[in-house]
Amino acid sequence: MKHRPWFLYTMVVFGLAFFYVPILSMIVYSFNASRLATVWGGWSTKWYGELFQNEQVLEAAILSLKIAVVSATAATVLGTLAGFALARVKRFRGRTLFSGLVTAPLVMPEVITGIASLMLFILMAQWIGWPQRRGFSTITIAHITFSLVFVATIIRARLLSMDRDIEEAAVDLGSRPWQVMWDVTLPVISPAILAGWLLAFTISLDDVVITNFTTGPGNTTLPILIWSKVKLGVTPDINALATITVCIVGLGVVVAGLLLNRAEKRRQKDEAMAYQENR
Amino acid sequence: MADGPAALEAPVAEAAAGAPFVRVEGVSKKFGTFLAVDDVSFDIARGEIFSLLGGSGCGKTTLLRMLAGFEEPTKGRIHIDGRDVTDVPPYERPVNMMFQSYALFPHMSVEKNIAYGLKHEPLSRGERADRVAEMLELVQLQDYGGRKPHQISGGQRQRVALARALARAPKLLLLDEPLAALDKKLREHTQFELMSIQEQTGVTFIVVTHDQEEAMTLSSRMAVMEKGRIRQIGTATDIYEYPQNRFVADFIGSINLFEGQVRAVSGGVAQVEVEELGQVSVTAEGEVAAGQPVTLALRPEKLSLSRTEPEAQNRVAGTVESLAYFGKDSLYRIRLASGRVVSANAPNARRGGEGQWVADWEDDVWLSFAPSSAILLVE
Amino acid sequence: MAAITDPLEDEASRRRRLGRWFHRQGYMQGIIAIPYIWLVAWFLVPFLIIFAMSVATRTPTAPPFGFGGENPLLNWSHYERLFTDSLYIRAYLTSLVNAVAATALCLVIGYPIALGIARASRSWRSILLMLVILPFWTSFLLRVYAWIGLMGTNSWFNEMLTAVWNGLVPQAWELAYVPLMNTNAAVILVTIYSYLPFMILPLYANLERLDLTLDEAAMDLGSRPMRVFWDITLPQSVPGIIAGGMLVFIPACGEFIIPNLVGSASRPMIGAVINDEFAYARDWPMASTVAVALLFLLVVPLMVYTWAEQRAEDKARAREQEG
The missing domain is CATH 2.40.50.140 (Nucleic acid-binding proteins)
Structure with a gap:
């Protein structure tokens, strides 16, 4: 007789319902014909049509994507370097401060990070004349700073769990340190680098608070636009926008998950076959 | 790389007759305050299979890593084939190593793994391919060149690691617990395979092992180590029948x-x-x-x-x-x-x-x- | 090179030799310098500005602060206000109560979910885990927004809650709708919703690694399932509880968006107070002082967390070295 933890399974089901009911409700109401967001007025897709003609939304989305791509790429480069420093260099001047700088933004309340960055930008404008206008560049700098520490954390963890023997093997086989880096280390940790980029991209695309403080007039990202609209209440077009976002992200994550799962299964099958062949 | 081309040619007896091929001279290694290797000296002749035998933490792996160049001796000198290599970085030493974990590059095929060390040699594409094919044949993996390391079995991985380490025709091959990851049946078979490959290539082997039977079967001579020191050097018979101290007597058999x-x-x-x-x-x-x-x-x-x-x-x-x-x-x-x-x-x-x-x-x-x-x- | 006679050979030659071998020095200096300079410029400097600003004096200039000159060099009056003005004290208490409540409820809800996933069959585990992570990848803002739709006075969810409430209580207490929006309860509810995955994931990571034969051993020795949980599972999952608790508590304390959208304007949390001082009162020094105070609120749990992390890492390293 095996004991089945029914209570736990029930909680899992309730937990998943808690996660998904609000999102599903939002999706259903995005097809609501009524202008009143909470009163059902029949099925309609008109809000989607309006959304695609709303230039303000499209502009904001494009700006958000631009910032996300640039900041994720820069954050991945800087974060990978920082991850290397933390995982591989046991002693250097100011290591304690450096590891503090890589951890602190993870726990710093966003309001503080945002206001602190804004103060810096204002003071810099006063003292050195840059930035005269806040917008793309200031938002991107703030996003890079914020998301590079996430990348660094991922890369550091990957490097610490990596088998150092393969690097030594490459040195043993005649490669110089920088060659080892290109031939062995970077290819082996490349999935972690990709994961870091995706995380940085998502963080940037999603950020409201820090963007709110570091943006200037006329530079509205999508989350800022949504935020300002949501403050005024629930509207069907936001429901539609939210549904599109959720669907794109959901699809992306599910596809990535399935691909990873399939790669893992194939690897297991290969290993099992190799094992049997040699018996 | 100064030694590359020379290392590829079959070793010629340029050293004076009787001079040792590998000479370890008063080598010590300190990690902080911990003395991992304590004033170790020994000589190895060309073509020997020499074992470093001892329990975990006896310093045998540290000694091997100093021979490979991954660790620097705190004290003492290491000579290989008449040249002082103490200050030579690992990538310039005429020495290759087979790692205990095999350390195969997971993102490269078996062929690429074996060819990796050859890219630092002045060889044409064809010569390189020939050398890889030769190595695959040596370890009987001709049909597996295109596979990735995770697509082959443990025993095959071990052979790829061996082929990769031998591809550059090193003067000295270091093997760190070469059989530890294999199951018992495969281990016995592989032992003899290692010996026959050593005979075919003539490369000098230094094997680190904790398994006395493995050391006895494989090696021409062995050094029994304890707490960073060598307690006795000799042939299997010497060590078993004529132990020089209590530790060796008690450790073997x-x-x-x-x-x-x-x-x-x-x-x-x-x-x-x-x-x-x-x-x-x-x-x-x-x-x-x-x-x-x-x-x-x-x-x-x-x-x-x-x-x-x-x-x-x-x-x-x-x-x-x-x-x-x-x-x-x-x-x-x-x-x-x-x-x-x-x-x-x-x-x-x-x-x-x-x-x-x-x-x-x-x-x-x-x-x-x-x-x-x-x-x-x-x- | 001269023969080395002493193990403590001369420093210079040692350094030269070390420099050749990559994981020790050499080009790693460059690798460190680039992110280091970036973080100092864009994180450390603003952070220090906050500290400096908290002792500056508010002036009607632009930017609105003075430092030295006719103003006092160190103006501690803002810190005094922090302890005397009920606005700040109330904001603190609200933040603390909300964060503690959200963390505790996340633990109560999240623990059985994490345990349930950890005890599910292998194939189910990865699916369930993905279902928990999926909402975390969708926009934070939109997840808050989804609840605004649910909590509104005439939404289906609110109507359902109202019906349940009216069915349970005497007639005198019946309501036309459940007042959810713009309350502190709404802030706690949405905080739980937003941060529950942060509780479940570290707990799951911890629970999944537990050795189930220990449970079997305890049962074999006569313990009932509930007893096994208290004696075996729960003590072993303390690191997961600490990690999950910190991951919820810390962002919940400084939360800005959730109270802004669903909270009550009369009971602001610290984040809102900082923003108001800065943006509306244009009192940079006071905003900075409240920010510094918020950081102090986070220091204690952070130290606990770092300590626990460090201990776990040391343990793992010790185990690795033994092996």
């Missing part, structure tokens, strides 16, 4: 050790007083003097078992306390009058039939041994 004192020495035979055995006579090889405290070491298989009191001079009575049957032989645990329990091996030369005595539980028996079978240890 099983052995009975007794404390005693030399009473008299004459004509190469010492009379030793041992509390549990009485006075016994033992062939004395080293320098022992009367009155000296010694340890008497007796291998279980050197003890003969009989029902009646034997003629031999060295004998003692006891009772069989337990026995374990292993098929080809049996191990007896015999309690002496003093309460001391001694191990003795007896071959099961015949199938126990009528009239054939075989010792059983609780039997009273006699143990005896020849003076030349016992080992006297002064350390």
Whole structure:
């Protein structure tokens, strides 16, 4: 007789319902014909049509994507370097401060990070004349700073769990340190680098608070636009926008998950076959 | 890389006759305050398979890593083929290593793995491919060149690691626990394969292992290490039959050790007083003097078992306390009058039939041994 | 090179030799310098500005602060106000209460979910885990927004809650709708919703690694399932509880968006107070002072967390070295 933890399974089901009911409700109401967001007025897709003609939304989305791509790429480069420093260099001047700088933004309340960055930008404008206008560049700098520490954390963890023997093997086989880096280390940790980029991209695309403080007039990202609209209440077009976002992200994550799962299964099958062949 | 092309050619005996191929000279390694390797010196001849044998933490792996160049000796020099390589970084040493974990590059195929070290050699594309094919043939993996490391079995990975390390035709190949990750059956087979590959290539091997049987089968000579020091260097026979100290005697195989004192020495035979055995006579090889405290070491298989009191001079009575049957032989645990329990091996030369005595539980028996079978240890 | 006679050979030659071998020095200096300079410029400097600003004096200039000159060099009055003005004290308490409540409820809800996933069959585990992570990848803002839709006075969810409430209580207490929006309860509810995955994931990571034969051993020795949980599972999952608790508590304390959208304007949390001082009162020094105070609120749990992390890492390293 095996004991089945029914209570736990029930909680899992309730937990998943808690996660998904609000999102599903939002999706259903995005097809609501009524202008009143909470009163059902029949099925309609008109809000989607309006959304695609709303230039303000499209502009904001494009700006958000631009910032996300640039900041994720820069954050991945800087974060990978920082991850290397933390995982591989046991002693250097100011290591304690450096590891503090890589951890602190993870726990710093966003309001503080945002206001602190804004103060810096204002003071810099006063003292050195840059930035005269806040917008793309200031938002991107703030996003890079914020998301590079996430990348660094991922890369550091990957490097610490990596088998150092393969690097030594490459040195043993005649490669110089920088060659080892290109031939062995970077290819082996490349999935972690990709994961870091995706995380940085998502963080940037999603950020409201820090963007709110570091943006200037006329530079509205999508989350800022949504935020300002949501403050005024629930509207069907936001429901539609939210549904599109959720669907794109959901699809992306599910596809990535399935691909990873399939790669893992194939690897297991290969290993099992190799094992049997040699018996 | 200065040594690359030279290393690829078959090694020529350019060194003066009699000069050692590898010379380790007073090498020590400190990690913080921990002395991992303590003033180790030894010489290895060209074409030897030399083992570093010892328990975990004895410094054997650190010593190997210093030979590869991954660690720098705190003190001492290392010479390979007449050249001082102490300050040469690993990527310039004519030495390659087979890692315990094999350390195959997971993102490269078997072929690419083997070819990796060759890209630093001035070879044409064709020469490189030939060399890879040659290596694949050497380890009998011709059909596996395109596979990734995770697509082959543990035994095949081991062979790829070997082929990769040999591809650059190193002067010296270092093998870190080469068989530890294989299961028992495969291990025996691979042992002989390693020896035949060594013979074919003529490369000098240094093997690190914790497995004494592996060291004994594989190597021409071995060094037994303890706490960063070498306790004895010699052939398998030297180490097993003529251990120089208690540690080596106890570490290799099983052995009975007794404390005693030399009473008299004459004509190469010492009379030793041992509390549990009485006075016994033992062939004395080293320098022992009367009155000296010694340890008497007796291998279980050197003890003969009989029902009646034997003629031999060295004998003692006891009772069989337990026995374990292993098929080809049996191990007896015999309690002496003093309460001391001694191990003795007896071959099961015949199938126990009528009239054939075989010792059983609780039997009273006699143990005896020849003076030349016992080992006297002064350390 | 001269023969080395002393193990403590001269420093210069040692350094030269070390420099050749990559994981020790050499080009790693460059690798460190680039992110280091970036973080100092864009994180450390603003952070220090906050500290400096908290002792500056508010002036009607632009930017609105003075430092030295006719103003006092160190103006501690803002810190005094922090302890005397009920606005700040109330904001603190609200933040603390909300964060503690959200963390505790996340633990109560998240623990059985994490345990349930950890005890599910292998194939189910990865699916369930993905279902928990999926909402975390969708926009934070939109997840808050989804609840605004649910909590509104005439939404289906609110109507359902109202019906349940009216069915349970005496007639005198019946309501036309459940007042959810713009309350502190709404802030706690949405905080739980947003941060529950942060509780479940570290707990799951911890629970999944537990050795189930220990449970079997305890049962074999006569413990009932509930007893096994208290004696075996729960003590072993303390690191997961600490990690999950910190991951919820810390962002919940400084939360800005959730109270802004669903909270009550009369009971602001610290984040809102900082923003108001800065943006509306244009009192940079006071905003900075409240920010510094918020950081102090986070220091204690952070130290606990770092300590626990460090201990776990040391343990793992010790185990690795033994092996």
